[in-house]
Structures are given as structure tokens and as C-alpha cells.
Amino acid sequence: MKRRDSLKALTLSSLGLAGMNPQVAMAEQRELDSPPETPIKIPGGRQKEEAIRDARLMKEKFFTVSELATVKVLCDIIIPKDAKSGSASEAGVPAFIEFIAKDMPQNQVPLRGGLKWLDIESNKRFKKIFTLCSKEQQLQIVDDIAYPEKAKPMYSQGVAFFNLMRNLTASGFYTTRIGIDDIGYVGNTPNVWEGPPADVIKQYEKYIS
Amino acid sequence: MFEIKEQPAVFDVVIIGSGAGGGMAAYQLAKAGAKVALLEAGGYFDPADPKYITQLKWPWESPRRGAGNHRPFGDFDAAWGGWELDGEPYTRKSGTQFDWFRSRMLGGRTNHWGRISLRFGPKDFKRKSIDGLGDDWPIGYDDVKPYYDQVDKLIGVFGTVENLDNEPDGIFLPPPKPRLHELFLQKAGKKANIPVIPSRLSILTKPINDQRGVCFYCSQCSRSCQAYADFSSSSVLVIPAVKTGNVTLINNAMAREVLTDPNTGLATGVSYVDREKLTEHTIKGKVVVLAASAGESARLLLNSKSERHPNGLANSSGVVGRYLHDSTGASRGAFLPHLMDRKRYNEDGVGGMHVYTPWWLDNKKLDFPRGYHIEYGGGMGMPGYGFGSGIEGMNGKYATSAGVMKPAGGYGASLKEDYRRFYGAYIGMAGRGEAVPSYDNYAEIDPTVVDKYGIPVLRFHYKWTDYEIKQAKHMHETFEEIIHSLGGVASGTKPGADTNYGIAAPGRIIHEVGTVRMGDDPKTSALNKYSQAHDAKNVFVVDGGSFVSQADKNPTWTILALSWRASDYIIDQTKKKNI
Numbered sequence: 020m021k022r023r024d025s026l027k028a029l030t031l032s033s034l035g036l037a038g039m040n041p042q043v044a045m046a047e048q049r050e051l052d053s054p055p056e057t058p059i060k061i062p063g064g065r066q067k068e069e070a071i072r073d074a075r076l077m078k079e080k081f082f083t084v085s086e087l088a089t090v091k092v093l094c095d096i097i098i099p100k101d102a103k104s105g106s107a108s109e110a111g112v113p114a115f116i117e118f119i120a121k122d123m124p125q126n127q128v129p130l131r132g133g134l135k136w137l138d139i140e141s142n143k144r145f146k147k148i149f150t151l152c153s154k155e156q157q158l159q160i161v162d163d164i165a166y167p168e169k170a171k172p173m174y175s176q177g178v179a180f181f182n183l184m185r186n187l188t189a190s191g192f193y194t195t196r197i198g199i200d201d202i203g204y205v206g207n208t209p210n211v212w213e214g215p216p217a218d219v220i221k222q223y224e225k226y227i228s
Numbered sequence: 229m230f231e232i233k234e235q236p237a238v239f240d241v242v243i244i245g246s247g248a249g250g251g252m253a254a255y256q257l258a259k260a261g262a263k264v265a266l267l268e269a270g271g272y273f274d275p276a277d278p279k280y281i282t283q284l285k286w287p288w289e290s291p292r293r294g295a296g297n298h299r300p301f302g303d304f305d306a307a308w309g310g311w312e313l314d315g316e317p318y319t320r321k322s323g324t325q326f327d328w329f330r331s332r333m334l335g336g337r338t339n340h341w342g343r344i345s346l347r348f349g350p351k352d353f354k355r356k357s358i359d360g361l362g363d364d365w366p367i368g369y370d371d372v373k374p375y376y377d378q379v380d381k382l383i384g385v386f387g388t389v390e391n392l393d394n395e396p397d398g399i400f401l402p403p404p405k406p407r408l409h410e411l412f413l414q415k416a417g418k419k420a421n422i423p424v425i426p427s428r429l430s431i432l433t434k435p436i437n438d439q440r441g442v443c444f445y446c447s448q449c450s451r452s453c454q455a456y457a458d459f460s461s462s463s464v465l466v467i468p469a470v471k472t473g474n475v476t477l478i479n480n481a482m483a484r485e486v487l488t489d490p491n492t493g494l495a496t497g498v499s500y501v502d503r504e505k506l507t508e509h510t511i512k513g514k515v516v517v518l519a520a521s522a523g524e525s526a527r528l529l530l531n532s533k534s535e536r537h538p539n540g541l542a543n544s545s546g547v548v549g550r551y552l553h554d555s556t557g558a559s560r561g562a563f564l565p566h567l568m569d570r571k572r573y574n575e576d577g578v579g580g581m582h583v584y585t586p587w588w589l590d591n592k593k594l595d596f597p598r599g600y601h602i603e604y605g606g607g608m609g610m611p612g613y614g615f616g617s618g619i620e621g622m623n624g625k626y627a628t629s630a631g632v633m634k635p636a637g638g639y640g641a642s643l644k645e646d647y648r649r650f651y652g653a654y655i656g657m658a659g660r661g662e663a664v665p666s667y668d669n670y671a672e673i674d675p676t677v678v679d680k681y682g683i684p685v686l687r688f689h690y691k692w693t694d695y696e697i698k699q700a701k702h703m704h705e706t707f708e709e710i711i712h713s714l715g716g717v718a719s720g721t722k723p724g725a726d727t728n729y730g731i732a733a734p735g736r737i738i739h740e741v742g743t744v745r746m747g748d749d750p751k752t753s754a755l756n757k758y759s760q761a762h763d764a765k766n767v768f769v770v771d772g773g774s775f776v777s778q779a780d781k782n783p784t785w786t787i788l789a790l791s792w793r794a795s796d797y798i799i800d801q802t803k804k805k806n807i
Contacts, residue, residue, distance in 0.1 A: 063278045063280070064281050066308060097639045098644060099640055103644070115291075119295075122291070122292050161639065165638055166637045166638060167636055168636045182637070185620065186614075186616070190293060194288055201648070203572035203648070206608075206610060207286065208446070212405065212445040212575070212576070212577050216571070220411075227411045228415065
């Protein structure tokens with residue numbers, strides 16, 4: 020098959036080789052034989068049990084409304100809209116963190132406890148929970164926990180929580196269309212690889228030859 | 229009511245397992261006209277069927293963005309299975325560790341493997357003669373070479389003719405050009421006297437037939453290719469074998485025992501359980517070929533006990549399950565400061581590295597036997613779960629392009645700048661080496677544990693020795709030499725003696741072999757040099773179980789070559805009415 024044809028084939032649903040043969044049909048028939056359970060849409064590339072688990076996790080709730088509001092404020096402090104791209108919440112990061120909390124339960128206590136730590140700290144300083152503080156007040160607390168090497172030891176728990184939030188926010192943001200366009204990843208598409216562009220070779224000449 | 233459903237037909241051959249070994253045997257035997265029953269414990273899989281495709285999906289199409297907490301290599305990886313399977317346990321003995329990866333699907337683990345397709349060299353078949361350790365194979369490179377040649381032509385592999393010692397060249401398709409960091413590695417290697425040559429992967433950079441497309445450079449072979457441009461046993465061997473009309477493919481068939489005739493001791497067929505319906509079946513065959521993986525084939529033989537075969541089938545020697553060995557592994561990452569703020573372009577390339585380092589040293593000058601090769605990673609890859617993690621350990625250490633030092637961590641627009649500047653500025657290195665096979669590293673039947681089908685499970689006993697641990701230590705020294713030569717900064721700390729120099733737990737490299745080894749002496753081996761059981765001439769093992777030793781290469785190309793060789797022998801012996 021020529022490359023052009025294989026690229027064309029990709030735009031069709033499949034190469035059309037499957038399902039033609041009775042053996043294949045038989046093998047696939049077995050899957051249809053199983054009794055229908057709760058109707059569930061199985062996305063391409065997922066196994067049935069995986070689809071069931073993901074659907075169940077989607078239905079569950081972990082964060083309270085108030086916790087989720089705090090997560091949103093923090094995400095957007097970590098990754099705000101700037102000249103190049105949108106904010107974490109525009110990229111749906113709070114919902115991603117909600118999902119990860121359910122899917123990777125080891126994060127539940129650090130997240131819930133960290134959010135509580137933040138509200139207690141905020142209440143000590145401003146007699147208000149974090150989300151009700153002004154932007155300046157919020158940043159005053161964040162500045163104390165966002166710089167691990169400068170932070171006072173008394174804020175070490177806050178630092179650990181903010182590191183977790185920073186890392187989850189980055190995972191959630193850069194794995195969306197908005198984030199991928201921001202970081203400049205331009206692959207995941209059929210192409211022909213001919214080596215690095217000439218100007219790049221030139222730029223790094225001394226490391227190459 | 230307990231009913232065992234029996235297939236009325238007697239097949240010429242029953243093959244258990246559809247990975248590299250089983251796929252090749254099914255393909256060769258079906259092409260030769262044999263009526264073949266192919267049992268696969270997992271479900272049907274065709275990388276071109278949208279139902280199964282993960283290739284070219286975006287990270288947001290997984291709610292966990294491709295994280296590896298369920299599928300071990302992430303949501304998009306084409307392996308249905310992993311280190312643990314529900315209801316199918318295995319156990320470990322005396323506090324030792326062995327991790328066992330199983331893919332339950334048509335094509336098995338070939339759907340997601342690294343496509344690193346290296347021939348064993350002449351020395352790899354004769355290690356005992358060289359260093360006195362382990363055993364020689366009963367065959368040599370010249371016996372296997374014609375089959376390597378045929379595998380190259382049938383399946384396709386790219387590479388370059390290098391004329392290196394013990395790294396035989398093949399019949400190669402053109403390799404892809406190196407990526408930027410791979411060009412750096414080539415220069416760094418030259419400086420450090422470490423060879424860095426084009427890799428040898430079974431990916432089609434040119435068309436080889438009408439059935440398969442060519443690589444379109446998405447770097448996602450681990451998802452299995454919908455254009456059939458990489459080697460997966462499902463797309464390249466099994467599906468074409470089924471198209472001959474000579475193969476009856478039975479999915480979800482978990483083999484229980486190889487059945488034997490009480491008088492002759494020969495195999496008569498296989499009993500299996502349907503993994504989904506839990507129905508019991510038997511299937512009859514004139515020849516039984518085991519290709520269920522080194523672990524599963526040993527398990528099956530050990531579970532096939534009878535008066536004639538009290539230690540299990542093909543096991544009068546007692547070696548079945550013994551000499552289990554996996555490749556050694558250690559890895560390290562590095563940051564390349566000169567790659568900060570690099571220009572963006574698509575450098576996905578093929579799935580995996582475009583260059584690698586074959587073993588290059590003389591063991592006589594080293595304190596360990598056997599060698600290793602080095603695999604490289606890096607570049608501007610597609611973000612997935614974990615992207616940017618740990619930036620607080622990086623962004624306080626390196627000045628921006630404007631020369632500004634920032635405090636570590638942070639947030640906001642300045643942090644977004646940091647994610648951009650560090651993107652694509654890392655490389656990774658992984659050593660993969662040869663262990664010395666040992667009688668004391670083994671898989672046996674656990675006397676008390678069964679899986680959910682009632683099949684007794686494997687219990688592993690495995691320990692690395694000083695040979696392997698010193699090799700891992702040497703890998704780390706090499707990694708730092710390369711990083712230094714690259715002008716990079718090694719990530720983390722170099723593992724020391726307290727962690728056995730970071731050597732991966734046995735099984736983790738997923739190259740386990742040796743459990744049903746071949747040899748000329750029936751007292752010390754289970755198979756003869758044609759992969760035929762000494763104790764039952766119509767039983768063959770064509771997976772990695774037959775290996776006497778796993779070289780510093782990857783096992784797949786040799787599994788394919790030996791399975792083809794065994795298939796030719798089956799055809800020849802059948803024609804001569806010897807089996």
C-alpha cells in the first residue's frame with residue numbers, strides 16, 4: 020500500500036479488512052452473545068469493564084460545591100489566562116481534578132485536607148474562607164506557599180498542598196486542546212518525517228558535528 | 229450439570245497463544261495447508277477496527293489523560309491486561325520478586341511492544357563456551373540466520389548495515405533520520421567512544437506488500453497501528469493466517485491442560501475453559517504447539533500431569549519452569565539546558581527511538597559477564613498525565629533566556645512561561661542486558677492456589693545475582709558518561725549499592741524466557757533443537773520458553789525465527805510421517 024493510500028484509509032473508519040472473514044465474524048459474534056446489561060456506550064479503544072468503571076466514576080461526586088469553587092480559584096491562580104492562551108478553568112481543569120481524586124484515591128485526603136488548611140489559614144488572617152477573600156488577600160497566602168525554597172517552615176503543609184495543586188493543574192491543562200496549542204505540540208497527525216528542519220540543525224550545529 | 233463440549237473435528241495442529249510465536253506458527257502452518265485451531269485466552273483484536281483503535285486519539289479522550297493507574301502503560305496502550313489480572317493471580321516464594329505481565333488479546337503483547345527487532349549474534353548462542361556460565365544453545369547463528377532473513381522479508385525491519393561484532397545485520401528497510409536529541413547522542417557517543425547507530429525496529433518505512441500500509445510517523449506503535457505499518461502479531465500474522473481459510477480462531481479460550489494418550493504418551497488435544505462463558509471444552513489435534521508465553525506454557529505443561537507424565541508433560545528432566553530469566557534493566561533521565569526554548573515542529577517520528585547503542589565492550593576487561601544495549605527517549609512528545617510535574621525542582625535552577633533567575637515553584641503567567649521553556653528539553657536512557665540463566669530462578673505450580681477457573685497458578689522464585697547487579701552499576705556509569713558528554717544534567721541521584729544500583733525487578737522488562745529450554749540432552753532440557761518436546765514428539769513450544777539464554781537483545785525476532793523453523797520442521801516431519 021502506498022503512503023498516500025494508507026493516509027486515505029485512515030480517514031475511513033477502518034481498512035475494511037475486518038468482518039469479511041467468517042472466522043472473524045465468529046470471533047466477534049461471541050462478544051454480541053453476552054446478555055445486554057445496563058446499556059453503556061463503550062468508546063473506541065476501551066474495554067467494556069473500563070467503560071463501566073469510567074462511567075461509574077463520572078457519576079460519583081467527591082468535592083463539595085464549596086471545595087470545587089476553591090479548586091477553581093487555585094487552578095486559575097496557577098494557570099491564568101495570558102497573552103498566549105486561556106486559563107485552567109477555561110480548559111476544564113477543575114473537573115479533571117475532581118475525576119482524578121476519584122480515580123486515584125490516594126489524592127483525596129491531601130486535596131480535601133489541603134483545601135481545609137487553606138480555609139483555616141485564610142480565616143486566621145482575614146476572618147473569611149479563601150474564596151471570599153479579595154484577590155490580594157488570596158495571593159498573600161499563595162505567596163507564602165508557592166515557593167518551596169523560600170517558604171517558612173510553618174507553611175510546609177501548605178507548600179506540599181500547593182505543589183500537588185500545581186502539578187495536577189499542569190496535567191489537566193496541558194492535556195487539553197488549549198494547553199497543547201499553548202505548549203506548541205504539533206504532532207499526533209499523519210506526516211512524513213525528514214529529520215529536524217534545516218534552521219534547527221544550523222542553530223544546534225556545535226552539538227551535532 | 230457439568231458438560232464438556234468437544235469439537236468433533238481433529239485438527240492437524242492446535243496452537244495455544246496468538247503472540248509472536250503462535251502467530252508465526254499459525255501463519256506458516258496454515259499457508260502450508262494444515263488445518264489449524266488457534267486458541268487465544270483473550271478477546272479478538274484488530275488494530276484497524278475503530279472499536280479497538282486508540283492510535284491518534286488525544287489525551288483528553290481519556291478522563292485520566294492517559295495515566296497508567298489502570299492499564300500499566302496508560303489508557304491508550306494496546307495491552308489488555310497488565311501486571312495483575314482480576315481472578316488470575318500468581319504468587320512468589322521466599323520473599324523473592326518476579327512481576328509477570330500478561331496481555332489477554334489477539335496478538336498478545338506484540339500489540340504494544342517496542343518493535344526493537346534485533347537478531348541474536350553468533351556469540352549469543354554459545355555463551356558457556358565463551359565465559360563458562362550457563363549453557364550453550366544446541367543450535368548456532370548459522371542455523372537461525374536463514375529464518376532471520378525470511379522474517380526480515382516477511383515482516384519488515386529498518387536499520388543499517390554496520391558490520392559490528394555479534395550484532396548481525398539484517399535485510400533492512402531505510403531507517404528514519406535521527407531526531408534532534410538523537411543527533412546530539414550520536415556526537416556525544418563519538419566523544420565517549422560509545423557506538424550510537426540507527427535503531428532496528430519492525431516498522432515499515434517503505435511498502436512491502438499490498439496488505440500493509442507504511443509508517444505515517446505518529447510515534448504511537450505502542451497503540452498498535454491501524455495501517456498495519458508496525459509488527460503486531462494480530463495484524464501481520466494472525467489476521468492473514470485466518471484469511472487462508474485454514475485457521476479456526478477461538479478467542480477467550482484459556483487452556484487448562486494438554487491432553488495425552490495414556491498408551492503412547494503423545495498429545496491428543498487441549499482442554500480449555502471459555503473465559504467469558506465459563507464453559508468447558510476440549511479440542512483434538514495431531515500436533516499441539518504451545519505459544520502461550522514462557523510463563524503460561526510452562527504452567528500448562530506442569531499442569532498436564534498423567535501416569536505417563538507424572539511431573540507434567542515434557543518434564544521428565546524436571547527443567548520445565550527452571551532457568552526463568554528476564555533482561556536486566558536500569559534507567560536514568562537528563563535535562564539538556566541548551567534545548568530550553570526550542571523551536572516547535574513535529575518530531576513524533578516512528579514509535580520509539582531512531583538510534584540506539586548496541587553492546588560494545590569486552591567482558592574480559594569488566595567485572596561482570598554479558599552485555600547490555602541502551603535505548604533512548606526524548607523530544608517534544610504529546611503531553612499526557614504527569615506533564616510538567618515537578619517543575620518546582622527545575623524552574624529555580626536555570627535562568628531564563630533573558631538571564632533572569634526565578635524562585636523555584638511559583639504560579640501565574642511566569643509559571644506558564646516555564647512550562648514552555650522546559651518542554652522537549654529532556655532525554656531518557658534505558659539499559660537492557662543479559663542475565664545469566666540459573667536453575668534456581670524458576671516458576672513452579674503453587675501447591676495451594678488456583679485461579680478463578682480452578683487452574684493451579686504459577687509461583688515464582690527469582691533473585692538477581694552479583695552478575696546482574698554489577699551490570700546495572702555499569703549501566704549507570706555509562707549513562708552519566710553519556711550525559712556528561714551531551715552537556716546535560718542528570719536527573720535525580722545515581723542509585724547506589726543500597727538499591728542494587730536501581731536494577732529493575734525481575735519480570736519488569738517483559739522479556740521472560742528460558743522455562744522450557746531446548747538442548748541435545750533430554751536429561752537437562754525439555755525440547756530438542758527444533759523446539760520439539762523430547763518426551764512427546766507431537767508437542768512443540770514456540771514462545772520464549774525454548775530459549776537457553778536471552779541475549780543482550782530483545783527476544784521477539786528470535787521467537788519469530790525459531791517458531792518459523794519449528795513450523796518448517798513440523799511440516800517436514802508430518803510429510804515424512806514421523807509425527
